[in-house]
Amino acid sequence: MISLGIFGIDNAVMAIVALLTGAALVALALWLAGLISPRSFNPQKGEAYECGIPTRGVSMTRFHVGYYLFAILFLMFDVETVFLFPWAVCLRALGGAGVAAVAVFFAILVLGLVYAWRKGALEWK
Amino acid sequence: MNNYTIDNSQSLTQWIDQLLNSCMPSWLATTVECLLVGVGLLLVYALLALFYILYERKICAYFQCRLGPNRVGPWGLFQSMADAVKMLIKELISLNHIDKFLFALAPYLVIIASMLCFAVLPWGNGLQIIDFNIGIFFLIACSSIGVLGILLAGWSSNNKFTLIGALRSGAQMVSYELSVGLSILTMVAFAGTMDVGKIVEAQADGWFIFTAHVPAIIAFVIYMIAGTAETNRGPFDLPEAESELTAGYHTEYSGIHFGFFYLAEYLNLFVVSGVATLMFFGGWMPFRIEGWDGFNEIMGYIPSVVWFLMKAFVLSFVIIWFKWTYPRLRIDQLLSLEWKYLLPINLVNLVLMVVIIFAGWHF
Numbered sequence: 001m002i003s004l005g006i007f008g009i010d011n012a013v014m015a016i017v018a019l020l021t022g023a024a025l026v027a028l029a030l031w032l033a034g035l036i037s038p039r040s041f042n043p044q045k046g047e048a049y050e051c052g053i054p055t056r057g058v059s060m061t062r063f064h065v066g067y068y069l070f071a072i073l074f075l076m077f078d079v080e081t082v083f084l085f086p087w088a089v090c091l092r093a094l095g096g097a098g099v100a101a102v103a104v105f106f107a108i109l110v111l112g113l114v115y116a117w118r119k120g121a122l123e124w125k
Numbered sequence: 126m127n128n129y130t131i132d133n134s135q136s137l138t139q140w141i142d143q144l145l146n147s148c149m150p151s152w153l154a155t156t157v158e159c160l161l162v163g164v165g166l167l168l169v170y171a172l173l174a175l176f177y178i179l180y181e182r183k184i185c186a187y188f189q190c191r192l193g194p195n196r197v198g199p200w201g202l203f204q205s206m207a208d209a210v211k212m213l214i215k216e217l218i219s220l221n222h223i224d225k226f227l228f229a230l231a232p233y234l235v236i237i238a239s240m241l242c243f244a245v246l247p248w249g250n251g252l253q254i255i256d257f258n259i260g261i262f263f264l265i266a267c268s269s270i271g272v273l274g275i276l277l278a279g280w281s282s283n284n285k286f287t288l289i290g291a292l293r294s295g296a297q298m299v300s301y302e303l304s305v306g307l308s309i310l311t312m313v314a315f316a317g318t319m320d321v322g323k324i325v326e327a328q329a330d331g332w333f334i335f336t337a338h339v340p341a342i343i344a345f346v347i348y349m350i351a352g353t354a355e356t357n358r359g360p361f362d363l364p365e366a367e368s369e370l371t372a373g374y375h376t377e378y379s380g381i382h383f384g385f386f387y388l389a390e391y392l393n394l395f396v397v398s399g400v401a402t403l404m405f406f407g408g409w410m411p412f413r414i415e416g417w418d419g420f421n422e423i424m425g426y427i428p429s430v431v432w433f434l435m436k437a438f439v440l441s442f443v444i445i446w447f448k449w450t451y452p453r454l455r456i457d458q459l460l461s462l463e464w465k466y467l468l469p470i471n472l473v474n475l476v477l478m479v480v481i482i483f484a485g486w487h488f
Binding site: 011013018020022023037039051058059063066078085099110122 | 155158159162163166167170171212213214215216217218219220221222224232233236237238239240241243244254255256257262263280282283284285286287288289292295296299300302303306307310313314317318319371376377380381382384385456457460461464465468469472475476479482483
């Protein structure tokens with residue numbers, strides 16, 4: 001089934017129009033800025049701005065592993081949300097059986113959160 | 126798209142459609158309509174951003190007993206216009222050790238993400254550009270493209286401040302996206318549909334915040350907190366904490382390149398309040414009280430677009446209010462607020478909502 005947006009045009013087309021509009025906004029403004037903005041060359045100007053002190057070493061480097069833990073946890077719960085959305089839409093139609101099935105799924109996930117909590121994965125160290 | 130003050134816009138879009146189809150082949154008419162939508166989106170996007178920048182600056186000025194911008198035009202009305210021109214005539218500095226492709230790509234991702242969310246919002250009666258049957262899900266999916274833009278911006282700049290800022294922002298936005306998603310999920314369970322237009326129509330007799338009472342209010346409070354964090358605003362602005370990280374992930378961006386991030390930030394503020402409006406406060410539906418026919422009729426005269434914008438502006442005011450009231454959080458406080466408080470409360474709230482739906486304890 002094709003769902004229709006404004007003017008009765010297919011929604012997918014409209015989504016592409018919105019996407020292109022966003023890209024056009026950036027491209028147009030950059031083009032305009034390129035036309036009217038000044039340009040000057042100075043070897044120091046291209047350096048990284050770290051409050052005036054010359055930068056040391058590379059900056060595209062390793063970082064705190066704590067971010068990774070939260071990313072993994074996010075993945076777990078985000079997929080959970082994705083699975084729950086279709087159930088939420090037909091919650092009334094599925095009735096008690098649907099709730100029971102989701103309750104099992106939900107319990108396992110809550111167990112996961114409790115496990116992560118007890119293991120100290122939610123502490124920022 | 127130029128019919129914002131006309132309530133009967135459904136018939137107006139049909140009228141334009143018929144007019145175009147009568148004087149040109151249908152493929153050309155469709156192309157012209159796509160162009161019209163694109164230009165309209167661009168104009169509304171830019172105008173709203175300009176308005177929002179002034180709106181926030183004025184509000185923050187009054188919170189601090191200042192006057193705010195008041196030199197350019199009456200009450201400083203043209204201040205943000207002047208700022209936009211200033212950004213355009215600033216030099217775009219070319220940097221030495223950056224990843225040029227990713228550096229250029231990042232603003233595109235950030236702007237496209239907010240533009241797609243912007244197009245899903247129900248602006249008024251029949252004025253909805255994208256009307257997917259999974260509209261609200263599409264909106265959540267699009268808003269997470271923005272995180273990618275921010276991470277790329279921080280990584281490609283080859284600067285330690287931007288790297289730290291981007292990672293903080295990434296951790297914050299993905300964490301709080303869970304709460305946004307779950308509080309929307311709670312309301313989707315109540316509405317029984319993900320279609321944005323149908324969610325709004327379901328609120329014709331009473332906004333969800335009234336009809337679904339307690340769980341809706343809990344979901345709304347969580348949504349507002351998480352939405353503030355999603356837009357990197359208010360007490361959650363540590364990705365760009367200027368006292369620690371100069372400007373966070375967009376430190377290395379100059380001129381209009383910086384402007385894109387600024388623009389997207391304000392538009393995301395509007396999108397967050399727009400989504401709160403459509404999920405909890407009836408979208409473009411006027412305020413109605415059962416039995417007060419005269420009152421309802423007067424409320425019905427106000428165009429639906431005005432209703433939508435007014436509700437969104439009021440909710441944005443609340444978010445700006447947070448920003449000027451609370452001190453900034455630390456990253457560990459930020460993450461424990463999400464994972465140890467908001468997420469468990471949200472899960473319990475979902476169960477509460479299911480109980481209320483099955484027991485029929487709603488209006």
